[in-house]
Amino acid sequence: MIDYKGVDFGKILKRYDIGSQNETTPESVAKKMLPSDPVFKKVAECVLYMKFKDVGPAVAEALKSKPALDVINDGLVVGMECVAKLYAEHIYYLPEIMMAAKTMEIGIALAEKQIPGGRETKGLVVMHAAEGDPHDIGKNIAAVMLRSSGYSVIDMGKDVAVNDVVDEVVKSKPMLVTGTALMTTTMTAFPRAAEILRGKGIDIPFMAAGGAVNRDFAESFDLGIYSEKAPQTPPIADKIKAGYDWRKVREEWDSIVGGE
Ligand code: B12
Known part of the structure; x- marks a missing residue:
């Protein structure tokens, strides 16, 4: 049995934290890629920072002033593009991606409800x-x-x-x-x-x-x-x-x- 009592996990995590050796951070990506419109920005940030509890209220708030498709494309999708960039730079890993994807799905499901349906289908x-x-x-x-x-x-x-x-x-x-x-x-x-x-x-x-x-x-x-x-x-x-x-x-x- 290995005795972990004396192990300083802080040091281990620091040593393998590739993020600390890379200038890219979620904040630097946010600065470059997030939309300037504060409403879309708030929605995109929920995906970027995996705030799955906040995404519902943020999307609901955005839907009061923006069309649902714009909330998806200019908010949720942009957030996911930031996540993809962080993944490519080895700052985010699969767990972050899965949580961000889940956050995005919650947002899409909510926005989708606002899109008018029930019309005669084109095909x-x-x-x-x-x-x-x-x-x-x-x-x-x-x-x-x-x-x-x-x-x-x-x-x-x-x-x-x-x-x-x-x-x-x-x-x-x-x-x-x-x-x-x-x-x-x-x-x-x-x-x-x-x-x-x-x-x-x-x-x-x-x-x-x-x-x-x-x-x-x-x-x-x-x-x-x-x-x-x-x-x-x-x-x-x-x-x-x-x-x-x-x-x-x-x-x-x-x-x-x-x-x-
Ligand atoms: C999110 C993600 C995941 C999530 C997927 C969650 C989900 N429900 O989709 C999870 C965590 C499950 C995942 C798993 C894996 N992933 Co992954 N993943 C990504 C990531 C970071 C983002 C993809 C994404 O959703 N982007 C956001 C959406 C909005 O963009 P998009 O899909 O590109 O869609 C746009 C267009 O392509 C287009 N589009 C897409 N689909 C459609 C459909 C239609 C009809 C139309 C018109 C347009 C359209 O429109 C969209 C924009 O308008 C990409 C990196 C990247 N840069 O793409 C890697 C990536 C796709 N994954 C990759 C890999 C390798 C994997 C894994 C094998 C990793 C692993 N080692 O386990 C596993 C898969 C294991 C398995 N076989 O089951 C590689 C693929 C490499 C390759 N070329 O083959 C990528 C490119 C990362 C990389 N650079 O290595 N992944």
Whole structure:
């Protein structure tokens, strides 16, 4: 048995505290990246500092003066971008990321309630995060944006098996299917799913999104189209609703998302 009584944990933690050897701190990132608008700043800070008890009141307060989508994009998402920066700099680790992600989810759920729904649907979209991929925050934001633009969404969640995606598309016949991959090891699920869909004679666009993919990859397989940021999804969906197939979306992609 090791006797820990005489161990000074303060010294151990100091020795392995990489943060103390790095000039980046949560405060320095906050200074550079947080929005100047005090309402959005307060919301973003809740995510950055993982204040999951404060995020509800902060979002509720923000919703009194700001549109719900702006509270998500200019507050919650910016906070998460700060977290991603701190993770990349080895200041934050997985526990912080998980707590920040949870904080963001609480905020999104609250803001989403304020987005008008119940209108006649423009069309159905099936969304998922790739097989093996647990990253679903970006997908959840894109789902909020599609719903708020009048689309119905079947959100299959994260780590969805290729065959389950195919089965859902066959069953519910959406106008668009989206896949999110933040890991280079999971993005290959998209061409596999698209190939099976093609084999079944299904020709709907398959939107590949998330940090692991780029436009070249998304357009490297039949059905594949690209979306870089969640807010680009509704304008692309509008074109598909207007009759564009995946080839035409590719041709006109720059002008479709250009207004962003
Ligand atoms: C949060 C996070 C997590 C959380 C995810 C929580 C959740 N519910 O999503 C947790 C802690 C679970 C996690 C786990 C892991 N993670 Co992680 N994670 C991140 C982190 C820090 C932020 C991602 C994020 O949510 N950003 C905020 C959102 C808003 O941004 P976004 O997802 O990029 O979305 C934007 C666009 O991509 C786009 N978008 C995204 N999806 C969609 C969908 C549609 C339809 C559209 C239109 C647009 C769109 O729009 C959004 C903005 O508008 C990134 C770092 C980074 N810089 O991205 C690493 C990162 C993605 N993780 C990574 C890794 C390696 C892992 C782990 C394997 C780590 C480990 N060693 O255990 C595990 C996964 C284990 C497993 N297989 O289960 C790597 C992936 C590397 C790679 N290229 O393969 C990254 C890049 C970190 C790094 N630099 O190494 N992670």
